[in-house]
Amino acid sequence: MRLLSVAAAVLVLALVPGCTSDDGDGGAGSGGQGGDLPTDAKLTTYFDAVGSYDPEQLADAQEIAADGSPAQGYAAYLAGYSAAAIAAGQAIDDAEVKQVDDGFEACGGTGNADECVTWADLEGADGELTDFTVSGTSLDDALVDLTGQAPIEASGLYTVQPEYAYRSPQSGTLYVVVTITAGDVPLAPRPGLYIDQDTTITGEQTRSPASIEPGASSPVVLAFPEAQDAGLAGSVTFGMKVGDSRESIGFDLVDPAA
Known part of the structure; x- marks a missing residue:
């Protein structure tokens, strides 16, 4: 599987034009801000x-x-x-x-x-x-806050907390971050599906842990390529190996506070 990526920025340690000092009020005085x-x-x-x-x-x-x-x-x-x-x-x-x-x-x-x-x-x-x-x-x-959603739980086995969904304006890839906590057995999340009305996108591998040990917790990223024409109110489903069994996890890209 090919590795997907998301771009991000770093700001050099320099003043933004139009400002009087490092500690001045109302920073970033350049046009358009x-x-x-x-x-x-x-x-x-x-x-x-x-x-x-x-x-x-x-x-x-x-x-x-x-x-x-x-x-x-x-x-x-x-x-x-x-x-x-x-x-x-x-x-x-x-x-x-x-x-x-x-x-x-x-x-x-x-x-x-x-x-x-x-x-x-x-x-x-x-x-x-x-x-x-x-x-x-x-x-x-581009960004959907999912932190207000209730966690998806199976007592003693796992907890899945949806965190954020972000569609990269550069690549069109939709990235969905969840935090997965393992209970008494190891977990192994798999790439999933994103469904928005008549559009279905198959997920691909990205920078994300392949397994989570018992008692451990980690963010996991689900990546859905070529999602630039899809809406941001669809549903995510992914499989997860839970010990010796397999379960399907699903949730909608909905911000309860919106």
Whole structure:
């Protein structure tokens, strides 16, 4: 199976044009950005974490974003994706980044050196980052927060908590992050299916652990290629080996808070 990837950014340690100091109010003063943004230092911390693919740094980045905002969800999604890659022994290298007129352009990372993505149109409120676009696509059109869903459980065997779904504007691949906790037996999740109305997409292997030992917990990524024409309100089903048996797990891409 071919390995799928998702791109992310890293912000170099430099001031954003138009700002007076590292600790000044309302950072990122370049054109196309609005609202009461965090300071330049905090924005640097956020995007540097995005490019680092380090779960701890990405946890810190979530504190810079407004609670429940797309910007916070984006950092949380990347934290789960990164942790799954690390658990699979396929940690992701930093991306190369440069500043552009309306934001930041990052090249490399999980993709080839010449594969680039642009983050622009930064928005903020009360000194916290709230939103931005990814290669011209709003996060509202790419990211679904699933954390409010109830976990899927089988007592003593497993717990599956849906976390986030994200469709890459670059590749069109839909990535769905879940956290799986094993009970008394080992678990082995398998690629699944994504169904949206008349569209069915077969999942493929990506950076994600192949098995979870008893008592352990790990993010797992389900990848569905060529999903650019599918809606983001379909259903996910995947198989999972549970000890010596096999079970089917399913849930919808629905944010209960929406």
